[in-house]
Amino acid sequence: MRINFNVPPSTGKELEYIKQCIDAEKICGDGSFTKKCNKWFEERMKATKCLLTTSCTHATEMAAMLCDIKEGDEVIMPSYTFVSTADAFVLRGAKAVFVDIRPDTMNIDEKKIEEAITEKTRAIVPVHYAGVACEMDTILDIAKRHGLFVIEDAAQGVLASYKGQALGTIGDFGCYSFHETKNYSMGEGGALLIKDAKYIERAEIIREKGTDRSKYYRGQVDKYTWQDAGSSYLPSDMNAAYLYAQLEIADEINNRRLAIWDRYYSELKELEAAGRIELPVIPEGCVHNAHMFYIKTADISERTALKAFMEERGILTVFHYIPLHSAPAGKKYGRFSGEDVYTTRESERLLRLPLYYKLTDEDQSSVIDALKEFYGNR
């Protein structure tokens, strides 16, 4: 038996849609599937503008450019996140200022943000870990009082919400990921969500190598020229075709993931009640998207033993992240504000269980049984 940690989503329609691109002889960026995806997100998320990108990393780079992040600026973020959150700003010469996380959600501790602000601070980057929202009201209030941008790393937050608002649409910019490990995928890909329409024109230019080609395609100018510094952040329409097949059944995918999540939660509740493990916390007002299911073990040695125990049974589990402030580049490009009370400690206890659209009930039973066996024998 072998149970993978992740299997990328697919619906059966992908090849047909990719073939449509090939038959239409339109495979580069901003073809009909890209437009359909952008429109789907704008309508579903009530976003002013959505631009499909080549990754969430690239969407975040675009946001950093749109905020005019420069050498010497500081950007506040958690240390417990994927490298891209920091990379996008560090590439523009900024310093990453890491703030501790809350142990309940693993999200940035909104109460520790204000003390990290200096005269160099330009932006706050909340990361909605596991598709569970950060405390956005507090974060928006701090940003407003200090004149800072808010860029949501909503890589894991597609179809999740905070007080009724879709994650990615709450701050100035929101960044989604459609990497194969995410809820909806196009292999590699992402999207930038823009709240204020005044940024749309420049975003389109940055995404199209610094040209106004988007305007040209719409017939708004009769030739396109180099307008600004930019890069190539638009994905092939074939990748968008793959993604669109999943968007058509997004609720079905979301419901299946939620059902798997709920079953893990209810079946593992007794282990939590017995004080053996901790389960994820979903605060009031947050609707999550079952991006992941994790448990917390007593400590790192128990986690190592559990991971090996599961692996012996053919079940792959995963942990992450090595906190950025303890990584070589994190030491070079960042600093930790205040004390690391929870970031390292909680990251060492966390173990992610298999959770994907196509996970079968039988396989999930095997995962649950193995966990119960491990704790039953200790």
Ligand SMILES: *Cc1c(COP(=O)(O)O)cnc(C)c1O
């Ligand atoms: C996956 C992920 C990213 C990066 O997404 P890509 O599309 O691979 O660039 C960034 N931040 C977080 C929190 C992620 O989980």
